Amino acid sequence: MDKLLLQQQVCQRLEADLAMLLAAADLARQAATHEESKAENKYDTRGLEASYLAAGQSRRAEDIRRALAAWRALQMRAYDDASGIQLGALICLADAAERQQWLLLGPDGAGLKLEHLGLEIMLITAQAPLGQQLLGRGPDDEVQAGAAAWRIVTVE
Template sequence: MHYLVCAIIEQLQFDLSTAARAGQQAHDSATHSENIADNKYDTLAVEAAYLAHGQSMRIAQLQQFISLYQHYQRPIFNNQSAIQVGALVCVENEQKQQSRLFIGPAAGGLSISSQWGLVQVITPTTPLARLLISKYVDDEVDSEINQRKVCFRIVSIE
């Protein structure tokens, strides 16, 4: 499991470097002499400044997520454990298709390639995580996705 947390940190660091480059480009554009407004309708510099601000907020968020995962002490799980934050959960739908979900403390929405295949990071505040938390192996969970009822069975907890 240490591999998964390291892979999440690696992806977050990649996203951070991408956001830092984009933020620098937006800052350069906002402060470039050619982008000084010629009239009140010329908003290129203002738009670039908003973009730079948004990128700086994203950078701060990514730095916070990286720090959180670097200091994260993941609980130990087995198939008799209840699902909680830190669990890698394998669920199976009615068509016997399996998905792996990591309930992480942050960075929901990341997809990480791992030895288990693709792992989707979700956070405890998501509707699916709220349904899974406190459940056990072989429990069934009913959910609605895109206005369609879906039933999952919990196959394993790691």
């Protein structure tokens, strides 16, 4: 599989999320400062709520900017037996029933799902419990995810 293509897909998804969030934050900011948002009495909190929303969206936009910068800076390397699984690794796990799960270990963006060659690939980070277990491991090693044991089938 082409990990550089996967990296580009992650960046494109993050860029799209960022653009959407910035537009939403701008609308919330406009709503917070619009004259119709001025409180008519002490119970009227429309303007205050819109300003809280805008602030939250701006913080989330910063998180996405950091994730995007981390993904752009990530050097996608081929798997090396000597160092084991590292950031940028594409990992196939199998459970006892031989159901497979594909993971891309990245610097940020956990939970994002990609579709590539008919496979669903989920992003995880090294900070996640499963990500911590995977670091340094290799094919045929086992990891625990919840109550289930998973075998590392392949690493790219």
